[in-house]
Amino acid sequence: MSGPAELLASEDRWESRLGGWVPGKRVVFRGHDLHSDLHGMSWMELYVFGITGRRFSPVELRLLNAIWVYTSYPDPRIWNNRIAALSGSARSTAALGVSAAVAVSEAGIYGGRPVIQAIDFLLRARQRCDAGDLLATVVADELQRYRFIPGYGRPVTRADERIPPMLGLLAECGLGNGSYIGLALAVEETLLDGRWRMQMNIAALYAAVALEIGLTPREYSLFMIPCFVAGMLPCTIEATTNTEGTFFPLRCARIAYEGAPRRRWGEMA
């Protein structure tokens, strides 16, 4: 039993190399004075600096910014956005609705999981290809083991409308021929050539962009946390300004009951 030695050593003591506040004097942010050294930074620049400790070029920041812009869909039907809309319709607060919607975005079929799994797959695929495996073999192995490839295929619809503008921006920035971009496209080609008929979705292309920029899977996953937020606010605003309770109300008959037949509690002693 190790016992509480580490707890005892940590009582009233938190050493930070990443920052803190000296009240009335300064804020230290990763070894820099926030209000003098970093005061000219854009929020995006500060956000990725906070995650990585690294500075990014204007082109890289433009790409990161585009990722957030392209994922901001003000559609209140989308499952995470729906939380923001429902909160408005139910007259909760916008902060509660939006923060819950951000938490909900760490989902399985979109958002958090595909984000980190797509970048992980591209890295593993690259390692295996570098070690001499054929990409077709890597793809087939992944499908056999996990039944899907993160970043390929899409719920609701196959085509991903974010891909053409992102590819256009990459070309404009001179990164269209990046090796990870090429890998992501080659995986799609393999999937379309085979019997799987899965198109690339934006998670694969964004993951490739992140790798071109030098983000690790964890850094990229943290970067993506607020990626849907800008689309959520319009959802909550509109639901708040409309008549309360009118966001997709459900009548009793909309519950299709498929459970146990009617029974009495008293009948079972």
Place this chain on the structure above:
Amino acid sequence: MNSKVEVIHSKIWEEVPEGDNPFAAAASFCSGYDVYGELLGKAGWAEFVFLLFRRERPQRIQARLFEDLAVVLANPGPRDPAVHAAMSAGVGGSTHASCLMAALAVGAGQLGGAREVLVAMQAWQTCGQQLDAWLGHLVKPSPEERIDVWLPIEHAPGFDPHGASCATTVRQTLNQLANASPGPALPWLAAQRVVLETSAGCPLAMSGVAAAAFIDLGFSPQQGEMLYLLLRLPGAAAHALEQEDLGFRNFPFFGNGLEIMDDPARKHAPAHETTEVPA
């Protein structure tokens, strides 16, 4: 409505509309039982929650065990990170929903939290009452195959990595629940606790007892995770309200606790400045 009406499929809930309003229920049935027409006044809270999740009413011994477990989990106390989070929201005058969201977010974790319960329950499903399987698992829990939003767990799930010996409250709980349980997990855990602790290198934690209790109640790991989150909220709520009343000046700010190791204003020595509670 659309020509093709989209519906919510449910084996849990059925509603009959009022004659004058399709959006108001005249009767609601939970797994076939008339909730407001018959259940109310007859079923206890624990029985009803059990019914919601399992879709069958509990036997008397299951209802008793679930009730005991709800008491065990209701308040981990103000030192618990999830309750700490709720109080931290409370002292700042945050919305009450955010206090509970804070408790859920922190209490969801793999150290003493709901994810640990899920992982421990998965171990019960794999290892059952086979000691050899448990000993192998505790020495080397199966690693996640692929990277995930959850980090790899850092200790034997259901055990306290900072524990010196099994806490009295945990032993008291295990004894009571094992006696109340239809089995098989809790009585087996009570009998094998010391052997398992030796293998894990740390003592059994309350999350480990809860995981075994959920197994004996027939819940899936996902249901156990949800119920663990839910059943720990009462304490978080009560403590958040208490600290809201007391105010931030009476709540620890760890004014002397933060050491900024990389302060540009103190290049040659780490800063250790007293931080007054902000006004």
